Amino acid sequence: MPILARIQPVDARATKNVLVSAIRFATSIGGSCPPFDDNLRTSAQEQVEYMLAADADTPLITSDDEVKSVVKMGLSKICSSFEKELSSLLLESDLTSETAEDKIRQCLLDIEWMSNILPKMDLMKEFVTNWTEISDKILGVIEDKKLDSSMWALKLKVIELTGKVLDAVGYGSVILPAPCRVKLLKTWLPYIRKMKPLLELKSSKEVEFPHKMDEDLCGNIEEAIVQLVLALPSNDQAEILTDWMKTEQVKYPDLSEAFEVWCFRTKSAKRRLLEGGLDRVGNATLSL
Structure with a gap:
Protein backbone atom coordinates (compact mmCIF):
# COMPACT_ATOMS: atom_id res chain seq x y z
CA MET A 1 0.00 0.00 0.00
CA SER A 135 9.97 51.48 -23.07
CA ASP A 136 10.45 55.25 -22.87
CA LYS A 137 12.36 54.93 -19.59
CA ILE A 138 14.55 52.16 -21.00
CA LEU A 139 15.49 54.23 -24.04
CA GLY A 140 15.96 57.30 -21.87
CA VAL A 141 18.76 55.48 -20.05
CA ILE A 142 20.45 53.39 -22.75
CA GLU A 143 20.54 56.34 -25.17
CA ASP A 144 22.13 58.62 -22.60
CA LYS A 145 25.55 59.94 -23.59
CA LYS A 146 27.12 58.25 -20.56
CA LEU A 147 26.39 54.87 -22.14
CA ASP A 148 27.49 55.71 -25.68
CA SER A 149 30.48 53.38 -25.64
CA SER A 150 29.46 50.81 -23.03
CA MET A 151 26.80 48.30 -21.99
CA TRP A 152 26.63 46.67 -25.43
CA ALA A 153 25.31 43.41 -24.00
CA LEU A 154 22.49 45.34 -22.33
CA LYS A 155 21.62 47.14 -25.56
CA LEU A 156 21.55 43.92 -27.58
CA LYS A 157 19.42 42.07 -25.03
CA VAL A 158 16.95 44.95 -24.97
CA ILE A 159 16.63 44.65 -28.76
CA GLU A 160 16.08 40.89 -28.48
CA LEU A 161 13.30 41.36 -25.92
CA THR A 162 11.74 44.10 -28.02
CA GLY A 163 11.82 41.69 -30.94
CA LYS A 164 9.63 39.30 -28.94
CA VAL A 165 7.15 42.10 -28.30
CA LEU A 166 7.09 43.12 -31.97
CA ASP A 167 6.62 39.48 -32.99
CA ALA A 168 3.70 38.97 -30.59
CA VAL A 169 1.93 42.13 -31.74
CA GLY A 170 2.86 41.89 -35.42
CA TYR A 171 1.52 38.35 -35.84
CA GLY A 172 -1.59 38.93 -33.74
CA SER A 173 -0.96 36.70 -30.74
CA VAL A 174 -1.37 39.88 -28.68
CA ILE A 175 -4.03 42.35 -29.82
CA LEU A 176 -3.41 46.03 -29.11
CA PRO A 177 -5.41 49.10 -30.23
CA ALA A 178 -3.98 50.87 -33.30
CA PRO A 179 -2.68 53.89 -31.29
CA CYS A 180 -0.67 51.53 -29.03
CA ARG A 181 0.78 49.71 -32.05
CA VAL A 182 1.77 53.00 -33.65
CA LYS A 183 3.43 54.15 -30.43
CA LEU A 184 5.30 50.83 -30.14
CA LEU A 185 6.69 51.24 -33.65
CA LYS A 186 7.57 54.91 -33.26
CA THR A 187 9.34 54.17 -29.98
CA TRP A 188 11.52 51.24 -31.04
CA LEU A 189 11.91 51.46 -34.83
CA PRO A 190 14.37 54.41 -34.76
CA TYR A 191 16.49 52.74 -32.05
CA ILE A 192 16.70 49.36 -33.81
CA ARG A 193 17.45 51.12 -37.09
CA LYS A 194 20.28 53.03 -35.43
CA MET A 195 21.78 50.19 -33.41
CA LYS A 196 22.19 47.57 -36.13
CA PRO A 197 24.88 49.45 -38.12
CA LEU A 198 26.56 50.57 -34.87
CA LEU A 199 26.87 46.99 -33.65
CA GLU A 200 28.14 45.88 -37.06
CA LEU A 201 30.73 48.65 -37.11
CA LYS A 202 31.86 47.76 -33.61
CA SER A 203 32.11 44.11 -34.61
CA SER A 204 34.18 44.91 -37.70
CA LYS A 205 36.68 46.91 -35.65
CA GLU A 206 36.95 44.49 -32.74
CA VAL A 207 37.46 40.85 -33.67
CA GLU A 208 36.30 39.54 -30.28
CA PHE A 209 33.25 41.81 -30.01
CA PRO A 210 30.38 39.33 -29.42
CA HIS A 211 27.38 41.66 -29.39
CA LYS A 212 25.90 41.64 -32.86
CA MET A 213 22.41 41.21 -34.27
CA ASP A 214 22.56 37.85 -36.05
CA GLU A 215 20.66 37.07 -39.24
CA ASP A 216 17.81 35.27 -37.49
CA LEU A 217 17.21 38.13 -35.08
CA CYS A 218 17.37 40.72 -37.86
CA GLY A 219 15.04 38.70 -40.09
CA ASN A 220 12.49 38.04 -37.34
CA ILE A 221 12.37 41.69 -36.28
CA GLU A 222 12.07 42.90 -39.88
CA GLU A 223 9.24 40.50 -40.68
CA ALA A 224 7.39 41.39 -37.47
CA ILE A 225 7.70 45.12 -38.22
CA VAL A 226 6.39 44.62 -41.77
CA GLN A 227 3.37 42.71 -40.43
CA LEU A 228 2.81 45.36 -37.79
CA VAL A 229 2.90 48.18 -40.34
CA LEU A 230 0.54 46.35 -42.71
CA ALA A 231 -2.07 46.01 -39.96
CA LEU A 232 -2.14 49.74 -39.18
CA PRO A 233 -4.67 52.25 -40.53
CA SER A 234 -3.61 53.65 -43.91
CA ASN A 235 -2.69 57.13 -42.64
CA ASP A 236 -0.46 55.69 -39.91
CA GLN A 237 1.19 53.43 -42.47
CA ALA A 238 1.85 56.42 -44.69
CA GLU A 239 3.47 58.34 -41.83
CA ILE A 240 5.79 55.48 -40.86
CA LEU A 241 6.71 54.69 -44.47
CA THR A 242 7.45 58.36 -45.17
CA ASP A 243 9.76 58.49 -42.17
CA TRP A 244 11.41 55.24 -43.32
CA MET A 245 12.16 56.63 -46.79
CA LYS A 246 13.69 59.80 -45.33
CA THR A 247 16.27 57.96 -43.23
CA GLU A 248 19.75 56.92 -44.28
CA GLN A 249 19.25 53.40 -42.89
CA VAL A 250 16.57 52.51 -45.43
CA LYS A 251 18.01 49.01 -45.92
CA TYR A 252 17.13 47.88 -42.41
CA PRO A 253 14.48 47.21 -41.62
CA ASP A 254 13.47 46.90 -45.26
CA LEU A 255 9.84 48.04 -45.48
CA SER A 256 9.62 47.73 -49.28
CA GLU A 257 6.99 45.01 -49.02
CA ALA A 258 4.84 47.13 -46.72
CA PHE A 259 5.27 50.11 -49.06
CA GLU A 260 4.21 48.09 -52.11
CA VAL A 261 1.13 46.74 -50.33
CA TRP A 262 0.22 50.21 -49.09
CA CYS A 263 0.48 51.61 -52.65
CA PHE A 264 -1.67 48.81 -54.03
CA ARG A 265 -4.32 49.24 -51.32
CA THR A 266 -4.34 53.01 -51.74
CA LYS A 267 -4.80 52.78 -55.50
CA SER A 268 -7.51 50.14 -55.13
CA ALA A 269 -9.33 52.22 -52.52
CA LYS A 270 -9.11 55.32 -54.70
CA ARG A 271 -10.39 53.40 -57.72
CA ARG A 272 -13.31 51.97 -55.76
CA LEU A 273 -14.10 55.42 -54.43
CA LEU A 274 -14.10 56.92 -57.93
CA GLU A 275 -16.13 54.07 -59.34
CA GLY A 276 -18.62 54.39 -56.50
CA GLY A 277 -18.89 58.12 -57.10
CA LEU A 278 -19.42 57.70 -60.83
CA ASP A 279 -22.08 55.05 -60.20
CA ARG A 280 -23.94 57.38 -57.88
CA VAL A 281 -23.76 60.18 -60.45
CA GLY A 282 -25.00 57.80 -63.17
CA ASN A 283 -27.88 56.57 -61.05
CA ALA A 284 -28.85 60.10 -60.17
CA THR A 285 -28.88 61.04 -63.87
CA LEU A 286 -31.06 58.06 -64.76
CA SER A 287 -33.52 58.85 -61.99
CA LEU A 288 -33.87 62.34 -63.35
Whole structure:
Protein backbone atom coordinates (compact mmCIF):
# COMPACT_ATOMS: atom_id res chain seq x y z
CA MET A 1 0.00 0.00 0.00
CA PRO A 2 2.78 2.52 0.73
CA ILE A 3 4.24 1.80 -2.72
CA LEU A 4 0.86 2.18 -4.43
CA ALA A 5 0.28 5.43 -2.55
CA ARG A 6 3.46 6.89 -4.02
CA ILE A 7 2.38 6.19 -7.62
CA GLN A 8 -1.12 7.61 -7.25
CA PRO A 9 -1.87 10.55 -9.60
CA VAL A 10 -0.91 13.84 -7.99
CA ASP A 11 -3.83 15.94 -6.81
CA ALA A 12 -4.31 19.03 -9.02
CA ARG A 13 -4.48 21.27 -5.95
CA ALA A 14 -1.12 19.99 -4.74
CA THR A 15 0.41 20.54 -8.18
CA LYS A 16 -0.96 24.07 -8.26
CA ASN A 17 0.49 24.81 -4.84
CA VAL A 18 3.91 23.57 -5.92
CA LEU A 19 3.77 25.65 -9.10
CA VAL A 20 2.73 28.79 -7.22
CA SER A 21 5.52 28.30 -4.69
CA ALA A 22 8.06 27.73 -7.46
CA ILE A 23 6.96 30.89 -9.26
CA ARG A 24 7.22 32.89 -6.03
CA PHE A 25 10.69 31.48 -5.47
CA ALA A 26 11.73 32.09 -9.09
CA THR A 27 10.62 35.73 -8.99
CA SER A 28 11.67 36.43 -5.37
CA ILE A 29 8.23 37.56 -4.26
CA GLY A 30 6.67 37.04 -0.87
CA GLY A 31 8.04 35.41 2.24
CA SER A 32 10.22 36.78 5.01
CA CYS A 33 13.33 34.80 4.12
CA PRO A 34 16.53 36.49 2.85
CA PRO A 35 16.91 37.22 -0.88
CA PHE A 36 17.31 34.04 -2.90
CA ASP A 37 20.65 33.06 -4.37
CA ASP A 38 20.75 33.59 -8.15
CA ASN A 39 21.62 29.94 -8.76
CA LEU A 40 18.66 28.77 -6.69
CA ARG A 41 16.33 31.17 -8.48
CA THR A 42 17.61 29.95 -11.84
CA SER A 43 16.97 26.37 -10.73
CA ALA A 44 13.42 27.32 -9.69
CA GLN A 45 12.84 28.97 -13.05
CA GLU A 46 13.95 25.80 -14.83
CA GLN A 47 11.56 23.74 -12.71
CA VAL A 48 8.67 26.08 -13.57
CA GLU A 49 9.47 25.71 -17.27
CA TYR A 50 9.55 21.94 -16.86
CA MET A 51 6.20 21.86 -15.07
CA LEU A 52 4.59 24.01 -17.75
CA ALA A 53 5.98 21.86 -20.55
CA ALA A 54 5.73 18.34 -19.16
CA ASP A 55 2.55 18.26 -17.05
CA ALA A 56 -0.54 17.02 -18.88
CA ASP A 57 -2.76 18.94 -16.46
CA THR A 58 -0.96 22.24 -17.09
CA PRO A 59 -3.84 23.94 -19.00
CA LEU A 60 -6.14 23.40 -16.01
CA ILE A 61 -3.56 24.68 -13.54
CA THR A 62 -2.41 27.73 -15.50
CA SER A 63 -6.00 28.88 -16.01
CA ASP A 64 -6.39 29.15 -12.24
CA ASP A 65 -6.83 32.75 -11.07
CA GLU A 66 -4.36 32.40 -8.21
CA VAL A 67 -1.63 31.10 -10.53
CA LYS A 68 -2.21 33.93 -12.98
CA SER A 69 -2.23 36.49 -10.19
CA VAL A 70 1.13 35.27 -8.84
CA VAL A 71 2.66 35.27 -12.33
CA LYS A 72 1.48 38.84 -12.97
CA MET A 73 2.84 39.90 -9.60
CA GLY A 74 6.19 38.29 -10.40
CA LEU A 75 6.38 39.96 -13.80
CA SER A 76 5.57 43.36 -12.29
CA LYS A 77 8.27 42.91 -9.63
CA ILE A 78 10.90 41.84 -12.16
CA CYS A 79 10.12 44.77 -14.47
CA SER A 80 10.20 47.21 -11.54
CA SER A 81 13.57 45.83 -10.42
CA PHE A 82 14.93 46.19 -13.94
CA GLU A 83 13.65 49.75 -14.20
CA LYS A 84 15.20 50.62 -10.83
CA GLU A 85 18.59 49.06 -11.61
CA LEU A 86 18.62 50.66 -15.05
CA SER A 87 17.92 54.13 -13.67
CA SER A 88 20.71 53.71 -11.12
CA LEU A 89 23.20 53.31 -13.98
CA LEU A 90 23.14 57.04 -14.65
CA LEU A 91 24.04 57.65 -11.01
CA GLU A 92 27.05 55.33 -11.15
CA SER A 93 30.40 57.09 -11.13
CA ASP A 94 32.04 54.02 -12.66
CA LEU A 95 30.03 52.45 -15.47
CA THR A 96 32.58 49.66 -15.80
CA SER A 97 31.54 48.36 -12.37
CA GLU A 98 30.85 44.64 -12.68
CA THR A 99 28.33 44.76 -9.84
CA ALA A 100 26.05 47.22 -11.64
CA GLU A 101 26.28 45.32 -14.92
CA ASP A 102 25.68 41.96 -13.22
CA LYS A 103 22.48 43.24 -11.59
CA ILE A 104 21.20 44.55 -14.91
CA ARG A 105 22.12 41.31 -16.64
CA GLN A 106 20.25 39.24 -14.05
CA CYS A 107 17.16 41.44 -14.39
CA LEU A 108 17.20 40.97 -18.16
CA LEU A 109 17.61 37.21 -17.81
CA ASP A 110 14.61 37.16 -15.48
CA ILE A 111 12.56 39.19 -17.95
CA GLU A 112 13.60 36.89 -20.79
CA TRP A 113 12.54 33.89 -18.71
CA MET A 114 9.14 35.47 -18.13
CA SER A 115 8.77 36.11 -21.86
CA ASN A 116 9.32 32.38 -22.43
CA ILE A 117 6.78 31.07 -19.93
CA LEU A 118 4.00 33.64 -20.40
CA PRO A 119 2.91 32.37 -23.86
CA LYS A 120 2.36 28.93 -22.28
CA MET A 121 -0.07 30.55 -19.87
CA ASP A 122 -1.85 32.83 -22.37
CA LEU A 123 -0.40 35.85 -20.56
CA MET A 124 1.90 37.25 -23.23
CA LYS A 125 -0.21 40.40 -23.33
CA GLU A 126 0.97 41.12 -19.77
CA PHE A 127 4.58 41.06 -20.95
CA VAL A 128 3.84 43.25 -23.97
CA THR A 129 1.95 45.77 -21.82
CA ASN A 130 4.68 45.95 -19.16
CA TRP A 131 7.45 46.31 -21.75
CA THR A 132 5.53 48.99 -23.62
CA GLU A 133 4.95 50.96 -20.42
CA ILE A 134 8.65 51.07 -19.51
CA SER A 135 9.97 51.48 -23.07
CA ASP A 136 10.45 55.25 -22.87
CA LYS A 137 12.36 54.93 -19.59
CA ILE A 138 14.55 52.16 -21.00
CA LEU A 139 15.49 54.23 -24.04
CA GLY A 140 15.96 57.30 -21.87
CA VAL A 141 18.76 55.48 -20.05
CA ILE A 142 20.45 53.39 -22.75
CA GLU A 143 20.54 56.34 -25.17
CA ASP A 144 22.13 58.62 -22.60
CA LYS A 145 25.55 59.94 -23.59
CA LYS A 146 27.12 58.25 -20.56
CA LEU A 147 26.39 54.87 -22.14
CA ASP A 148 27.49 55.71 -25.68
CA SER A 149 30.48 53.38 -25.64
CA SER A 150 29.46 50.81 -23.03
CA MET A 151 26.80 48.30 -21.99
CA TRP A 152 26.63 46.67 -25.43
CA ALA A 153 25.31 43.41 -24.00
CA LEU A 154 22.49 45.34 -22.33
CA LYS A 155 21.62 47.14 -25.56
CA LEU A 156 21.55 43.92 -27.58
CA LYS A 157 19.42 42.07 -25.03
CA VAL A 158 16.95 44.95 -24.97
CA ILE A 159 16.63 44.65 -28.76
CA GLU A 160 16.08 40.89 -28.48
CA LEU A 161 13.30 41.36 -25.92
CA THR A 162 11.74 44.10 -28.02
CA GLY A 163 11.82 41.69 -30.94
CA LYS A 164 9.63 39.30 -28.94
CA VAL A 165 7.15 42.10 -28.30
CA LEU A 166 7.09 43.12 -31.97
CA ASP A 167 6.62 39.48 -32.99
CA ALA A 168 3.70 38.97 -30.59
CA VAL A 169 1.93 42.13 -31.74
CA GLY A 170 2.86 41.89 -35.42
CA TYR A 171 1.52 38.35 -35.84
CA GLY A 172 -1.59 38.93 -33.74
CA SER A 173 -0.96 36.70 -30.74
CA VAL A 174 -1.37 39.88 -28.68
CA ILE A 175 -4.03 42.35 -29.82
CA LEU A 176 -3.41 46.03 -29.11
CA PRO A 177 -5.41 49.10 -30.23
CA ALA A 178 -3.98 50.87 -33.30
CA PRO A 179 -2.68 53.89 -31.29
CA CYS A 180 -0.67 51.53 -29.03
CA ARG A 181 0.78 49.71 -32.05
CA VAL A 182 1.77 53.00 -33.65
CA LYS A 183 3.43 54.15 -30.43
CA LEU A 184 5.30 50.83 -30.14
CA LEU A 185 6.69 51.24 -33.65
CA LYS A 186 7.57 54.91 -33.26
CA THR A 187 9.34 54.17 -29.98
CA TRP A 188 11.52 51.24 -31.04
CA LEU A 189 11.91 51.46 -34.83
CA PRO A 190 14.37 54.41 -34.76
CA TYR A 191 16.49 52.74 -32.05
CA ILE A 192 16.70 49.36 -33.81
CA ARG A 193 17.45 51.12 -37.09
CA LYS A 194 20.28 53.03 -35.43
CA MET A 195 21.78 50.19 -33.41
CA LYS A 196 22.19 47.57 -36.13
CA PRO A 197 24.88 49.45 -38.12
CA LEU A 198 26.56 50.57 -34.87
CA LEU A 199 26.87 46.99 -33.65
CA GLU A 200 28.14 45.88 -37.06
CA LEU A 201 30.73 48.65 -37.11
CA LYS A 202 31.86 47.76 -33.61
CA SER A 203 32.11 44.11 -34.61
CA SER A 204 34.18 44.91 -37.70
CA LYS A 205 36.68 46.91 -35.65
CA GLU A 206 36.95 44.49 -32.74
CA VAL A 207 37.46 40.85 -33.67
CA GLU A 208 36.30 39.54 -30.28
CA PHE A 209 33.25 41.81 -30.01
CA PRO A 210 30.38 39.33 -29.42
CA HIS A 211 27.38 41.66 -29.39
CA LYS A 212 25.90 41.64 -32.86
CA MET A 213 22.41 41.21 -34.27
CA ASP A 214 22.56 37.85 -36.05
CA GLU A 215 20.66 37.07 -39.24
CA ASP A 216 17.81 35.27 -37.49
CA LEU A 217 17.21 38.13 -35.08
CA CYS A 218 17.37 40.72 -37.86
CA GLY A 219 15.04 38.70 -40.09
CA ASN A 220 12.49 38.04 -37.34
CA ILE A 221 12.37 41.69 -36.28
CA GLU A 222 12.07 42.90 -39.88
CA GLU A 223 9.24 40.50 -40.68
CA ALA A 224 7.39 41.39 -37.47
CA ILE A 225 7.70 45.12 -38.22
CA VAL A 226 6.39 44.62 -41.77
CA GLN A 227 3.37 42.71 -40.43
CA LEU A 228 2.81 45.36 -37.79
CA VAL A 229 2.90 48.18 -40.34
CA LEU A 230 0.54 46.35 -42.71
CA ALA A 231 -2.07 46.01 -39.96
CA LEU A 232 -2.14 49.74 -39.18
CA PRO A 233 -4.67 52.25 -40.53
CA SER A 234 -3.61 53.65 -43.91
CA ASN A 235 -2.69 57.13 -42.64
CA ASP A 236 -0.46 55.69 -39.91
CA GLN A 237 1.19 53.43 -42.47
CA ALA A 238 1.85 56.42 -44.69
CA GLU A 239 3.47 58.34 -41.83
CA ILE A 240 5.79 55.48 -40.86
CA LEU A 241 6.71 54.69 -44.47
CA THR A 242 7.45 58.36 -45.17
CA ASP A 243 9.76 58.49 -42.17
CA TRP A 244 11.41 55.24 -43.32
CA MET A 245 12.16 56.63 -46.79
CA LYS A 246 13.69 59.80 -45.33
CA THR A 247 16.27 57.96 -43.23
CA GLU A 248 19.75 56.92 -44.28
CA GLN A 249 19.25 53.40 -42.89
CA VAL A 250 16.57 52.51 -45.43
CA LYS A 251 18.01 49.01 -45.92
CA TYR A 252 17.13 47.88 -42.41
CA PRO A 253 14.48 47.21 -41.62
CA ASP A 254 13.47 46.90 -45.26
CA LEU A 255 9.84 48.04 -45.48
CA SER A 256 9.62 47.73 -49.28
CA GLU A 257 6.99 45.01 -49.02
CA ALA A 258 4.84 47.13 -46.72
CA PHE A 259 5.27 50.11 -49.06
CA GLU A 260 4.21 48.09 -52.11
CA VAL A 261 1.13 46.74 -50.33
CA TRP A 262 0.22 50.21 -49.09
CA CYS A 263 0.48 51.61 -52.65
CA PHE A 264 -1.67 48.81 -54.03
CA ARG A 265 -4.32 49.24 -51.32
CA THR A 266 -4.34 53.01 -51.74
CA LYS A 267 -4.80 52.78 -55.50
CA SER A 268 -7.51 50.14 -55.13
CA ALA A 269 -9.33 52.22 -52.52
CA LYS A 270 -9.11 55.32 -54.70
CA ARG A 271 -10.39 53.40 -57.72
CA ARG A 272 -13.31 51.97 -55.76
CA LEU A 273 -14.10 55.42 -54.43
CA LEU A 274 -14.10 56.92 -57.93
CA GLU A 275 -16.13 54.07 -59.34
CA GLY A 276 -18.62 54.39 -56.50
CA GLY A 277 -18.89 58.12 -57.10
CA LEU A 278 -19.42 57.70 -60.83
CA ASP A 279 -22.08 55.05 -60.20
CA ARG A 280 -23.94 57.38 -57.88
CA VAL A 281 -23.76 60.18 -60.45
CA GLY A 282 -25.00 57.80 -63.17
CA ASN A 283 -27.88 56.57 -61.05
CA ALA A 284 -28.85 60.10 -60.17
CA THR A 285 -28.88 61.04 -63.87
CA LEU A 286 -31.06 58.06 -64.76
CA SER A 287 -33.52 58.85 -61.99
CA LEU A 288 -33.87 62.34 -63.35
